[in-house]
Amino acid sequence: MTGKERLAALFQEARMANRAVFMPYLTVGLPDPASSLDMFRAMADAGADAFEVGFPYSDPLMDGPTIHEAGLAAIAAGTTVKVGFDLVAEIASTTGKPVIVMTYVNPVLAIGIESFVDQLVESGAAALIVSDIAVGESRDIADACSQRGIGYVQFVAPTTGAERLQEIVAADPVFVYGIAELGVTGKREVGSSNLTALATTIRAASDVPLVFGVGISNPEQAAAAAAVGDGVIVGSALVREVLESTTSHDGAAKLSAAVKMFSSAMAR
Amino acid sequence: MTEYRPDKSGRFGEFGGQFAPETLMPALQELETAFETAWSDDVFHSQLAELFASFVGRPTPVYHAQRLSERVGAAVYLKREDLAHTGAHKINNTLGQALLTKRMGKSRVVAETGAGQHGVATATACALLGLECVVYMGAKDIERQALNVYRMRLLGAEVVAVHKGAATLKDAVSEAFRYWVSSVESTHYIIGSVVGPHPFPYIVREFQKIIGIELHDQMSGDPGSLPRPDVIVASVGGGSNAMGIFYPWIRSGVDLVGVEAAGHGLESGEHGASLVAGSPGVLHGSMTYMLQDSDGQVVEAHSVSAGLDYPGSGPEHAYFRDEGIARYVAVTDVEALAAFHEFSKLEGIIPALESAHAVAWVLREAADLAGKTVVINLSGRGDKDVQQVAAMQEGGAQ
Numbered sequence: 001m002t003g004k005e006r007l008a009a010l011f012q013e014a015r016m017a018n019r020a021v022f023m024p025y026l027t028v029g030l031p032d033p034a035s036s037l038d039m040f041r042a043m044a045d046a047g048a049d050a051f052e053v054g055f056p057y058s059d060p061l062m063d064g065p066t067i068h069e070a071g072l073a074a075i076a077a078g079t080t081v082k083v084g085f086d087l088v089a090e091i092a093s094t095t096g097k098p099v100i101v102m103t104y105v106n107p108v109l110a111i112g113i114e115s116f117v118d119q120l121v122e123s124g125a126a127a128l129i130v131s132d133i134a135v136g137e138s139r140d141i142a143d144a145c146s147q148r149g150i151g152y153v154q155f156v157a158p159t160t161g162a163e164r165l166q167e168i169v170a171a172d173p174v175f176v177y178g179i180a181e182l183g184v185t186g187k188r189e190v191g192s193s194n195l196t197a198l199a200t201t202i203r204a205a206s207d208v209p210l211v212f213g214v215g216i217s218n219p220e221q222a223a224a225a226a227a228v229g230d231g232v233i234v235g236s237a238l239v240r241e242v243l244e245s246t247t248s249h250d251g252a253a254k255l256s257a258a259v260k261m262f263s264s265a266m267a268r
Numbered sequence: 269m270t271e272y273r274p275d276k277s278g279r280f281g282e283f284g285g286q287f288a289p290e291t292l293m294p295a296l297q298e299l300e301t302a303f304e305t306a307w308s309d310d311v312f313h314s315q316l317a318e319l320f321a322s323f324v325g326r327p328t329p330v331y332h333a334q335r336l337s338e339r340v341g342a343a344v345y346l347k348r349e350d351l352a353h354t355g356a357h358k359i360n361n362t363l364g365q366a367l368l369t370k371r372m373g374k375s376r377v378v379a380e381t382g383a384g385q386h387g388v389a390t391a392t393a394c395a396l397l398g399l400e401c402v403v404y405m406g407a408k409d410i411e412r413q414a415l416n417v418y419r420m421r422l423l424g425a426e427v428v429a430v431h432k433g434a435a436t437l438k439d440a441v442s443e444a445f446r447y448w449v450s451s452v453e454s455t456h457y458i459i460g461s462v463v464g465p466h467p468f469p470y471i472v473r474e475f476q477k478i479i480g481i482e483l484h485d486q487m488s489g490d491p492g493s494l495p496r497p498d499v500i501v502a503s504v505g506g507g508s509n510a511m512g513i514f515y516p517w518i519r520s521g522v523d524l525v526g527v528e529a530a531g532h533g534l535e536s537g538e539h540g541a542s543l544v545a546g547s548p549g550v551l552h553g554s555m556t557y558m559l560q561d562s563d564g565q566v567v568e569a570h571s572v573s574a575g576l577d578y579p580g581s582g583p584e585h586a587y588f589r590d591e592g593i594a595r596y597v598a599v600t601d602v603e604a605l606a607a608f609h610e611f612s613k614l615e616g617i618i619p620a621l622e623s624a625h626a627v628a629w630v631l632r633e634a635a636d637l638a639g640k641t642v643v644i645n646l647s648g649r650g651d652k653d654v655q656q657v658a659a660m661q662e663g664g665a666q
Contacts (some may be wrong), residue, residue: 031575061445080563081563106564135293156290158291159295184449234666
């Protein structure tokens with residue numbers, strides 16, 4: 001089975017079971033490359049269905065202060081693209097969960113699209129998300145992924161109009177990343193009012209799996225997203241746990257507790 | 269004058285494009301439509317022309333810098349953008365974009381600023397047109413450009429300090445983008461240079477090309493006019509003053525020279541010379557020359573000049589570079605500071621540290637320029653830099 005097929009199967013299975021998948025985001029190489037695998041292992045044991053593995057980037061335009069800080073810390077700790085892929089391979093093989101690599105476009109271009117996608121395949125990744133590009137500029141990367149059985153993820157924002165939505169679903173994404181809140185990643189006090197409207201619009205256009213992310217930072221918000229989406233991504237709230245931990249053991253324990261809390265809140 | 273537009277995907281050759289997150293794509297399309305409509309509307313053009321004439325003081329004069337000419341052994345002319353209202357060319361773009369903001373029915377503007385000139389020009393345009401204004405500025409730049417920070421606040425803008433990264437222009441652009449992503453429905457982003465995702469580089473060029481168009485009238489070489497230039501020199505950070513003066517003169521036989529910041533020297537790795545010493549990549553939404561490592565991480569720039577302290581340059585400059593339409597060179601902090609002092613004494617004009625880079629190149633290349641007619645785009649006045657330079661001298665840095 002290709003990575004894309006494995007991820008598609010996960011969504012299919014979750015729909016049959018009438019549940020939403022929980023896909024925690026964590027920056028790779030955090031708190032340092034040597035302890036990074038333990039973080040993902042703890043989340044797998046606590047019930048994560050799949051992972052968004054964030055490759056650290058110097059200038060993450062779509063991310064708020066928490067993920068930005070985490071990225072700079074991971075880079076400072078020696079997390080290169082190569083180290084990132086080595087860790088992806090370990091996370092995928094150790095946990096058995098689908099791994100979705102999340103990056104910004106410039107590292108993909110600097111490594112080279114073909115070479116980057118080769119490394120996705122070799123490391124056992126299931127899919128790729130590139131945060132700062134949309135339908136149009138993502139074509140070459142999405143095509144390269146598709147040819148190698150790697151899923152590509154497209155975004156839909158509250159600002160996306162009907163015409164663009166058609167283009168987005170026509171690009172055959174493995175899932176659609178629904179941006180719950182206008183803005184960058186990070187904590188919001190108030191839950192999103194866009195979830196239901198966004199879900200209704202996207203469902204009317206396609207039966208592609210819909211996963212909500214951006215601005216989902218507490219169990220209530222996750223539950224609301226899980227009620228109308230196929231999956232939920234929580235990032236900054238988990239990254240914060242690791243950044244505020246004194247030891248990697250402490251970080252793994254906090255992640256485990258947080259994943260359990262989010263997972264149980266999401267039960268329909 | 270050769271006129272052209274970027275292609276459908278917003279590219280100049282292989283550079284440019286629209287590397288922007290989905291949240292912003294509808295706003296970029298809206299902006300493109302609003303600009304196209306405005307730019308083909310005579311009412312908009314006459315509104316802008318009226319503001320240029322009576323508010324900015326355009327056309328800005330061309331001045332024959334006699335003592336500098338003697339020193340260099342060439343006929344050196346200055347295109348006096350430093351005399352434009354607010355003290356730099358930046359106002360050409362901000363007035364145009366503020367008018368667009370009104371046409372789009374948006375009530376708030378966000379901007380980034382490095383040296384503070386774009387921030388001041390944006391705050392000015394917003395005050396004029398009754399728009400709310402938020403300006404992101406690196407904490408390091410807030411320190412070295414205190415005067416401009418105060419000017420922006422006087423003009424009613426909210427200045428927000430950015431502490432991330434090197435706390436300079438790159439980080440301010442990133443934060444302004446983040447703010448825009450969060451508030452895109454009510455806010456327009458007035459980007460300050462020919463950078464960013466399409467249509468920004470194109471729009472900013474169109475608003476800045478007035479500089480080169482005026483120069484055509486002023487230095488046509490016809491009887492009664494000044495001689496036609498052989499060389500046009502401009503500093504390049506993002507590159508808006510250079511694009512503004514170059515674009516109307518491309519493929520006309522004039523030698524177009526963009527001067528980047530070599531900072532502590534190109535070999536030190538601490539510079540802002542992306543066109544001279546960078547490589548192609550995506551920075552702030554467009555494919556261009558930039559400073560990056562082999563993993564595509566952005567490398568911090570360095571320049572004594574806050575306006576040139578940026579690790580990329582506009583995509584159309586990248587295109588000019590590869591096509592040989594213009595050439596790009598770099599001068600160091602030390603050379604620029606020396607030129608800042610020498611030029612002030614020679615001409616009675618204190619240049620912005622950005623513009624001092626262009627002056628420095630002319631001083632350095634005097635032997636090659638002998639006998640030629642040279643135009644320096646004096647993009648801004650240096651009052652904002654006086655405090656910084658004085659502090660550096662006291663600190664023994666110079």
